[in-house]
Amino acid sequence: MPLSAKVLMIDDDADCRASVRHLLESTGYTVVEAECGKDGLRRMVEHRPDVILLDVMMECASEGYSVTQAIKHQDCFSDYRGIPVIMLSSIQESPDELFPMSPESELIRPDRYIPKPVDAGLLLGAIESVLAARKPPAV
Amino acid sequence: MSQVAPSAPVPAPANPDATAVPGAPATIIVIDDDRAMRLSCEKILAKSGFRVQSFESGSAGLEAVSGLKPDMAVVDLKMPGISGMEVIARLHEIDPQIVIVVITGYATIDTAVEAMKSGAYDFVPKPFSPDELRLIVKRGLEHRRLVLESQQAEMERELLRRRFVTFVSHQLQTPLVAIHQYLDVLRRLDNPDPAKLHEWLDRCLTRTDEIQAIIKDWLTLAKVEGGQLVHQRAKVDLTRTIAEILKTYEVLAAAERITLENRMPEEGCPVVGDQNGLSVLFDNLVVNAIKYNRPGGKVAVSVERTPAEAVVSVADTGIGIPEKYRKLLFGEFFRIQDAKKTPGTGLGLAIAKRVASEMGGSISVDSEVDVGSTFRVRLLAWREPDEAQETGRA
Numbered sequence: 001m002p003l004s005a006k007v008l009m010i011d012d013d014a015d016c017r018a019s020v021r022h023l024l025e026s027t028g029y030t031v032v033e034a035e036c037g038k039d040g041l042r043r044m045v046e047h048r049p050d051v052i053l054l055d056v057m058m059e060c061a062s063e064g065y066s067v068t069q070a071i072k073h074q075d076c077f078s079d080y081r082g083i084p085v086i087m088l089s090s091i092q093e094s095p096d097e098l099f100p101m102s103p104e105s106e107l108i109r110p111d112r113y114i115p116k117p118v119d120a121g122l123l124l125g126a127i128e129s130v131l132a133a134r135k136p137p138a139v
Numbered sequence: 140m141s142q143v144a145p146s147a148p149v150p151a152p153a154n155p156d157a158t159a160v161p162g163a164p165a166t167i168i169v170i171d172d173d174r175a176m177r178l179s180c181e182k183i184l185a186k187s188g189f190r191v192q193s194f195e196s197g198s199a200g201l202e203a204v205s206g207l208k209p210d211m212a213v214v215d216l217k218m219p220g221i222s223g224m225e226v227i228a229r230l231h232e233i234d235p236q237i238v239i240v241v242i243t244g245y246a247t248i249d250t251a252v253e254a255m256k257s258g259a260y261d262f263v264p265k266p267f268s269p270d271e272l273r274l275i276v277k278r279g280l281e282h283r284r285l286v287l288e289s290q291q292a293e294m295e296r297e298l299l300r301r302r303f304v305t306f307v308s309h310q311l312q313t314p315l316v317a318i319h320q321y322l323d324v325l326r327r328l329d330n331p332d333p334a335k336l337h338e339w340l341d342r343c344l345t346r347t348d349e350i351q352a353i354i355k356d357w358l359t360l361a362k363v364e365g366g367q368l369v370h371q372r373a374k375v376d377l378t379r380t381i382a383e384i385l386k387t388y389e390v391l392a393a394a395e396r397i398t399l400e401n402r403m404p405e406e407g408c409p410v411v412g413d414q415n416g417l418s419v420l421f422d423n424l425v426v427n428a429i430k431y432n433r434p435g436g437k438v439a440v441s442v443e444r445t446p447a448e449a450v451v452s453v454a455d456t457g458i459g460i461p462e463k464y465r466k467l468l469f470g471e472f473f474r475i476q477d478a479k480k481t482p483g484t485g486l487g488l489a490i491a492k493r494v495a496s497e498m499g500g501s502i503s504v505d506s507e508v509d510v511g512s513t514f515r516v517r518l519l520a521w522r523e524p525d526e527a528q529e530t531g532r533a
Contacts, residue, residue, distance in 0.1 A: 013313055013317055015317035015320070015346060016317050016320055018321075018339075018342070019317070019320040019321045019323075019324045020324075022324055023324045023327070057309055090313070116312075116316045117315070117316045117320050117323065118320055118323075119323070120323055120324060120327055
C-alpha cells in the first residue's frame with residue numbers, strides 16, 4: 001500500500017488535528033482537514049480520500065454518526081461508501097448505546113474505533129490495516 | 140336529575156385549592172354503590188370547583204380511570220362485586236401517584252387502618268358533613284401536588300446529572316486529549332523542529348489554562364450554591380468595584396481595540412451585597428462583554444438608580460444573543476453554538492445569576508443579534524439608617 005494515501009481528518013479541535021496531521025505527514029500520508037461534519041462531507045467529495053478519521057463528539061454528542069449515516073444512506077454520497085472510516089472517541093460510545101432503539105445502528109457503524117487520546121502506534125496500525133483490507137475500486 | 144343535583148351550572152374553579160396541577164381543576168372520581176352517597180359527594184365536590192365523576196361499582200370506576208386520569212379517588216370500602224380493598228390495589232397499579240380516600244361504612248377504624256396500610260391516603264367515616272369531606276379532599280390534593288412536584292424536581296436533577304456527564308466528558312476531556320496527543324507525537328520525534336516544539340508546548344499550556352478555568356468556575360459555582368461565596372449583605376461601593384474590574388481587563392480589551400467606558404457615578408454607588416460576590420458577578424459580565432465583542436467595539440457600564448434599587452447595565456457591541464437562547468443562557472454548561480470558537484466554560488452566567496439572587500437581586504438580558512447585548516443586574520440600593528432609627532436604637 002503506497003504511503004502517499006490521502007487521509008481526511010474530521011475533528012473540531014484544531015490541536016488534535018495539528019498533532020495527528022504531523023504524525024501522519026511524517027509517516028508519508030497526505031492529510032486533508034475538516035472541522036465539522038458538514039465540512040468533512042464537502043472535503044470528502046472534493047478530495048476523495050483513501051481513509052477517513054472521524055471524531056464522534058463535535059458540535060453535538062453524536063455528530064460523527066451523522067457523517068457515517070450520510071455516507072451510507074444519502075444517494076449523493078453513494079460513490080464514497082467504500083471509503084473506510086476510523087472513528088475516534090474519548091468516550092466509549094458505540095452506536096448501540098447512543099441509539100439503543102435504532103435497528104439500523106449496524107449501518108452507521110464505522111470500520112474501526114480508536115479511543116482518544118489517540119495512541120500513535122495504534123492509529124498508524126489501524127490506518128494500514130483498513131487500507132490493506134479495502135476492496136480494490138471497481139474500474 | 141334528583142333534587143340534590145346542583146341547580147346552577149358549576150362555576151369554573153376560582154379556588155386554588157381545587158387544583159393539583161396549577162391551572163387545571165383537579166379531577167376526582169367517586170366509587171360507591173350507594174346512589175344517594177354518590178350524588179351528595181358529586182354535589183359537595185363540584186361546588187368546590189373540582190371535576191367530579193362517580194361510578195356505582197369498582198369495575199366501572201377502574202375502566203374509566205385510564206381515560207379520565209383522575210388526581211383522586213374516593214372509594215367506598217364495602218361494595219358488592221370487586222371489594223374496596225381490591226379497587227385500591229388496582230388503582231395504584233394504574234397510577235401509583237393517585238390519592239385515594241376511603242369511605243368506611245360503620246366507622247370501623249380497623250378496616251380504615253387496613254385500607255391505609257394498603258395505600259389509601261386517608262379515610263372519611265360515614266356519616267360525614269360536606270366540610271369534613273372537603274377538608275380531607277383538600278389535604279389529599281395538597282399531598283398529590285407535593286408528590287408531583289418532587290417527582291418533577293427529581294427529573295430535573297436527573298437531566299442536570301446527564302448534562303453534567305456530557306460536560307465532563309467533553310469540555311474537560313477535550314483539552315486533555317489535545318495535550319496528550321501533542322506530547323505523545325513529540326515523544327516519537329527524534330529531532331523535533333525547535334519552532335514546532337515551542338509552538339506545541341505553548342498550545343499545551345493554553346489548553347491546561349482551559350482546564351484550570353473550568354475547574355475554577357466549577358468550584359466558584361459550588362461555593363455559591365453552598366452559600367460560601369456570598370457571606371454578607373453589607374454596603375459595597377459599585378463605582379469602585381467596577382473601576383477595579385475594568386482596570387484588570389484594560390490589556391485584554393486593548394488587544395482587540397475595545398473601548399471600556401465607566402459611566403458609574405463618581406460620587407459612588409452604594410448597594411447591599413458582598414464585596415467578593417459582586418466582584419465575581421461583574422467580572423464575569425465584563426469578561427463576556429469583551430470576549431463576545433467585535434474588534435474596535437465598546438463595553439459600557441452604567442447604572443440607573445431609584446431610592447430602593449440600583450440597576451447596573453453592562454452593554455457590549457458584540458455578536459448578540461438570538462432570542463431562542465436567552466432563557467437558556469443562565470443555565471449551567473450552556474454555550475451558544477456560534478460562540479463556541481471563543482474559549483469559555485459555559486458557567487460564567489450561571490454563576491452571575493446565582494450570586495445576584497443570593498444578594499436579593501436579579502439579572503436579565505436584552506440583546507440584538509450583531510448589534511450587542513446588555514446585561515442588567517438589579518441590586519438593592521444601600522440606605523443609610525436615618526436619624527429616627529439611630530435615635531430609636533440608642
